[in-house]
Amino acid sequence: MTPGPKALRALLGLVLFGLTGLITLHDWAGLGGASLDHLAGGYLYDAVVVAAGIACLLRSRAIGDARAAWTVLGLAILCWAAGEIYWARFIVDNPAPPYPSPADGFYLAFYPIAYAGIALLVRARAHELDWRLWTDGLIAALGTAALGAAFVFDFIADRSSGSELEVATTLAYPLGDIGLLAMVVGVIALTGWRPGRAWLLLLAGLAAQAVADIAYSLQATAGVVPPGNWIDPFYLLSAAFLGALLWQPPTKPIGGPERLSGNRELMVPALFVGFMIGLFAMQHLSDTSPLSTTLWAATMLAVIVRLALSVRQNRILLEQVRTDSLTGLGNRGAMEVDLEALGPQVIPHKPVAMYLFDLNGFKRYNDTFGHPAGDELLARFGIRLQAAVAEDGCAYRIGGDEFCVVLTCEPEFFDRVAKRAAEALTEHDRGVEVSASWGGARIPSEAADPSAALQLADVRMYAQKESRRVAHDDIMEPAVTEAPQKRAPDQGPLLRGPATRR
16 A cells, blocks of 8 residues: 555655654754744645655555545645745845735635545545434534634634735635634544544544644734744644555545434534524624635524434334335234223224234145245235225234234224225136235224224124134045945934034
8 A cells, every 4th residue: 555666765764753753843843943934934844744645645546546635635735845945045034025925825725725636535435324424514614614714714714915916815815724624523523423544533633734824824814823933733733644644554444334422412412502692692693704604504504404314314214114114004013002092081982993914825725836935925915905905994914924903083984995805805817816804893883992893893703713624624625425334223313424524
């Protein structure tokens, strides 16, 4: 995963980590004194950023499915490097530097190109991404942007001065940084808050640059952060993090079979709703910009959408749990829930009938035509049974070849609907007949509650099934006729064997 000659990789490592450490010690601890100021802030500084861009381009050669993403990220860093080179060559020693300058153009070009690179990388790494993660990422990104706009952008905007072009350039930096931070937080949310080492390095590098830019803007416009050159090492740390990706394995795929559950699933909406409530309270204490208000409203809208999708998804999952996948009818669990919903407060005022159905000949059908054909038959029965019951009640498949119908129509229609249901569970196919034995019970006239009605319907169903079996045996086995016997003089009437057997 580390293409290119060893010497080139070693040189890049030396520049990225060695020079970053050297310049950091110089800026923060005074290593080398003033004699090193020009070199540390010029050629050495620029070399680190250029090395980070080259490292990303080399990484693009090794990661086949994300080659475009790393190429774009490398180009973004090289735009940043071009701005640093122009600054060191034409701006830093200029007593009256232009503002904005071509360096600002290179700096600001970094943001949209970096956004595109991150988006391409997410696209290459997002597999089977759950919609909850997408909405969590959107909420996290919008919430971060709203916080950044309220606490950074508005602060800098209130203190910016100069021409319209100068003010626009000044505000473009915090706007780009806030967007970059929002995108970083959103991607971390997409990973389920478990980004992995490569993602962490990438996101830490981008976040370090955004934080350094924001600190620089606050230092330049408002003077609310300490003066000095202590910010530059954060830029170099950003470049070092990004360049270190050359030696890392591919970024971890986003999403997969694991789903968030429990408190982790509620963490993002709850956290950012809390932030937005705080921002809403701030609106009554101070004036906020239209940008802050818009982002606040967008975040709250995203949370509402997230909750609406959660309700919809839970409803779909509940239907899947309560539905028999083969026939589309309700299963035993759905029947128990529906019966419980009727309850003793409803049944006395609205009689209910329960009918159980058990298929006759289904095993023979399976043995003759195979189980796939049997499944298709059950699916057809499910469609017919649902149509037969229609709006008079509900139909359920409660076992392998057992069905149940709960009728809530007028009592005089109970038996008529039950007969339609039995006919719906009948089919004659290529010499094999499948039919249904059934039995019913009414609540409360014949049974006090659904449990008692189910037991009574079961007894009646099996009584009908047994009578059918006996009738079938009568047809299949004719009466046995015996030859006449001679009667002994002292014997009584002639004894004959039974004509049928049960």
